[in-house]
Amino acid sequence: xxxxxxTRGVEAHASAPWGIRLDGVSVRYPNGxxxxxxxxxxxxxxxxVAVVGLSGSGKSTLIRTINGLVPATSGTVExxxxxxxxxxxxxxxxxxxxxxMVFQGFNLAGRTSVLNNxxxxxxxHTPLWRTLLGAYRREDRELAFEALDRxxxxxxxxxxxxxxxxxxxxxxxxxxxxxxxxxxxxxxxxVASLDPPTARGVMNDLRRINEDLGITVLVNLHLLxxxxxxxxxxxxxxxGEIVYDGPAASATDADFAEIYGRSVTAADRLDR
Amino acid sequence: MTALTVPPRPKGRWMPWTAAAVIVAVxxxxxxxxxxxxxxxxxxxxxxxxxxxxxxxxLAPDWSFFPRTVGPLLETLQMAVIxxxxxxxxxxxxxxxxxxxxxxxxxxxxxLRGILNVVRAVPELVYAAVLVAxxxxxALPGIIALVLFNVGIVVKLVSETxxxxxxxxxxxxxxxxxxQSKINRSIALPDAWPAxxxxxxYVFELxxxxxxxxxxxxxxxxxxxxxxxxxxxxxxxxxxxxxEILVIVVVLDTVSDAIRRRLV
Numbered sequence: 365x366x367x368x369x370x371t372r373g374v375e376a377h378a379s380a381p382w383g384i385r386l387d388g389v390s391v392r393y394p395n396g397x398x399x400x401x402x403x404x405x406x407x408x409x410x411x412x413v414a415v416v417g418l419s420g421s422g423k424s425t426l427i428r429t430i431n432g433l434v435p436a437t438s439g440t441v442e443x444x445x446x447x448x449x450x451x452x453x454x455x456x457x458x459x460x461x462x463x464x465m466v467f468q469g470f471n472l473a474g475r476t477s478v479l480n481n482x483x484x485x486x487x488x489h490t491p492l493w494r495t496l497l498g499a500y501r502r503e504d505r506e507l508a509f510e511a512l513d514r515x516x517x518x519x520x521x522x523x524x525x526x527x528x529x530x531x532x533x534x535x536x537x538x539x540x541x542x543x544x545x546x547x548x549x550x551x552x553x554x555v556a557s558l559d560p561p562t563a564r565g566v567m568n569d570l571r572r573i574n575e576d577l578g579i580t581v582l583v584n585l586h587l588l589x590x591x592x593x594x595x596x597x598x599x600x601x602x603x604g605e606i607v608y609d610g611p612a613a614s615a616t617d618a619d620f621a622e623i624y625g626r627s628v629t630a631a632d633r634l635d636r
Numbered sequence: 637m638t639a640l641t642v643p644p645r646p647k648g649r650w651m652p653w654t655a656a657a658v659i660v661a662v663x664x665x666x667x668x669x670x671x672x673x674x675x676x677x678x679x680x681x682x683x684x685x686x687x688x689x690x691x692x693x694x695l696a697p698d699w700s701f702f703p704r705t706v707g708p709l710l711e712t713l714q715m716a717v718i719x720x721x722x723x724x725x726x727x728x729x730x731x732x733x734x735x736x737x738x739x740x741x742x743x744x745x746x747x748l749r750g751i752l753n754v755v756r757a758v759p760e761l762v763y764a765a766v767l768v769a770x771x772x773x774x775a776l777p778g779i780i781a782l783v784l785f786n787v788g789i790v791v792k793l794v795s796e797t798x799x800x801x802x803x804x805x806x807x808x809x810x811x812x813x814x815x816q817s818k819i820n821r822s823i824a825l826p827d828a829w830p831a832x833x834x835x836x837x838y839v840f841e842l843x844x845x846x847x848x849x850x851x852x853x854x855x856x857x858x859x860x861x862x863x864x865x866x867x868x869x870x871x872x873x874x875x876x877x878x879x880e881i882l883v884i885v886v887v888l889d890t891v892s893d894a895i896r897r898r899l900v
Contacts (some may be wrong), residue, residue: 431811461813471804476826484822488813495818537808544812 381409381461381580382444382547384430388438389449391425391604399434401604407597409444409547411482412574412581414612416588422604423584424577427550431463432456432580444547463490464541464565464608466570471534474526478517478536481525485543489512504543511542515569531562538569542577547604549573551583555590560634567594580625588620656739693871696879700815701873705861714856715775715850716843719782724836727790728784731832732820734791735798737806740816748791760846764855775856778847785846786839790832798824799829830899837892844888848881 370472383612384407391399398424408414415423428434429441432448436581442449446459456619463483472481486504494500515535520528523534534554541549551570556562567583572582585591591612593599596617600608600623608615608623617628624632666672680687732738741832760781767777805827809819851859858877865873 433807433811457813457815459813463811465808465811467808469802469803469804471808472804473823473826475829480822480826482807484814485812486820487809487815487822490818492815492817494820495814496712498822540808542810550811 369609380392380547381578383407383409383580384548384582385440385442386426386429387440387442389429389436389441389442391422391429392437393432398604400429400436403440403604403606405599405606405609407580407582409580410574410578411543411597412571412595413583413597413599414581414591415584415599415601416586416608416620416623417601418586421601423601425604426601427465427552427582427584430548430550431460431465433465462547463546464544464546464549466534466537466549466551466554467539468556470530470537470557472533472536472540474524476514476525476535477521477522478528479505479508479521481536482512482521482540482543485511485540488544507545508539511539512536514542514573515539529562530558531565534558534562535565538566538573542573543574546579547582548582551581553584553586556586563590563634570594583631587632587634588617588628588634589635591615637817643804679790683812690871694875696872697876697879698870698872699876701876703790705858705877705880708851708858708861709884711775712847712851713844713884715778715782715847715857716840717849719779720786720836720840720842722779723783723790723839724832727787727794727836728832730787730791731798732796732824733827734795737801737803738798738816738820738824752788753773755784756792758784760785761849761853764850765853768854773854773856778855778857781855782843782847786843790835793827793835794832798828801827816846826857833899835895837896839886841888841892844885845881 365492386403386405389400389403391397403422403426414504415426419421424474425434429436430443430448432441432451436449439449443459443463446455448456448459451459473484480498483500483504486507487570490504491502496573497503509518509521515538517532517535517539519534520536525533528536534557538554539548549570555566558566567590570581570583583594592615595612596613598608598610599606600619602623602625608619619631620628643672667675669676698893726748730748730752734745734752736745739745763781763784764777767780771777771780805823806819809823814822845861847857848862849859852862852863854860858881862874862877865871
């Protein structure tokens with residue numbers, strides 16, 4: 365009995381969102397390209413932050429620095445009080461296990477089932493022998509079913525990932541991130557490959573996991589109307605630097621012109 | 637009507653012709669006696685009567701020989717099946733080890749690929765001959781020879797498939813906090829599986845063919861019998877064995893084709 369309540373206590377704690385703190389972070393890729401230039405930013409737990417900027421502005425690098433997919437060349441990266449820069453091996457994997465990620469290209473394993481793809485979200489919490497045998501715990505499967513249900517993809521659970529449409533694949537990818545029971549969800553241009561109505565559906569899913577589950581969400585976008593509509597806070601990036609930081613709803617076309625370094629056109633909106 | 641301005645055609649049209657001329661010239665030089673292999677086409681004309689007798693013998697298989705061929709034929713098939721299964725079991729993990737997306741540690745990849753290049757350079761008949769001297773006459777040296785031959789081929793082809801596959805899904809596994817082994821199992825394996833099964837079926841067909849001749853060096857199977865009947869000039873019995881091998885190969889080709897179609 366005491367054991368059960370102790371476990372429940374840990375789970376309640378596990379759902380508490382994390383903040384993100386970058387302090388003087390610079391990223392220089394091996395080929396010499398500078399991804400980030402002395403970026404410092406503090407994101408509160410439970411925020412939904414839209415990161416906007418043109419391609420090559422560094423917004424993708426910013427998001428990948430947070431879970432260590434791209435190592436910071438200098439400066440410190442902290443999520444939920446844990447250092448990401450300099451972390452490696454088990455410590456880095458444990459931190460990544462708490463951070464869900466959604467990609468522009470969905471990044472599902474096309475030849476396997478939706479369920480197996482979503483169970484990838486449990487990798488950090490599953491012993492190697494279970495993974496090798498494909499014998500996931502019942503609780504992990506339950507988490508996968510719940511996550512799929514949350515994005516409306518439960519009916520597709522046994523289908524091959526490659527058989528789904530783009531929007532459905534992105535929903536499955538969101539379910540994969542949710543199955544991690546993450547404290548942060550990072551989304552790198554999640555709607556850039558989708559048509560406008562589907563894009564809105566995916567953005568609504570991201571907003572719901574932020575509002576209903578309280579998870580901190582950081583989403584890269586290049587369309588200003590989506591950023592304005594869905595973000596609570598907006599960070600604008602240009603040439604690896606943060607050039608705008610403020611509430612998303614009140615961002616003006618002039619602000620976007622400043623971020624993009626040119627005047628805003630119809631192509632910068634989802635609904636033209 | 638204005639004439640269209642077609643850009644000038646690029647130079648280099650003579651290339652295929654030159655290449656063909658070079659190949660023909662090299663082949664002719666290699667056939668010359670003294671310099672090349674000294675091909676004596678007249679030998680065919682001189683010996684044609686002998687050849688005709690052999691061909692007539694080959695056209696009349698000795699069906700009464702069938703019972704004696706059953707045992708060695710089964711052994712040949714068993715060697716091929718065991719060699720393929722063991723080879724596949726070894727090849728699967730090694731394929732991930734040899735590919736860049738599934739093994740980020742460069743030097744281990746280089747070492748494995750180096751070893752596999754050496755393994756592939758030796759023909760399976762040479763393996764069998766050497767192994768017969770080490771472990772003795774029988775099916776065992778034949779099976780080990782097949783395994784070495786299979787691992788060399790399957791790991792190369794499957795790891796190349798993995799190398800050219802999309803790394804995005806693997807990155808998603810890394811972002812979720814998986815170790816490389818877990819990522820390989822849950823994400824890379826499903827995508828590499830059709831290539832792996834297809835290559836394994838392919839080497840199984842090769843194994844059936846190869847294990848018919850391994851007996852020539854004493855490594856088990858029908859090859860031993862082939863050697864015996866050939867030594868006694870029993871071309872009618874050799875003919876029966878050839879027909880049997882032909883039937884087996886055709887059946888296996890059909891079956892593996894059907895499996896492959898279901899797979900992709």
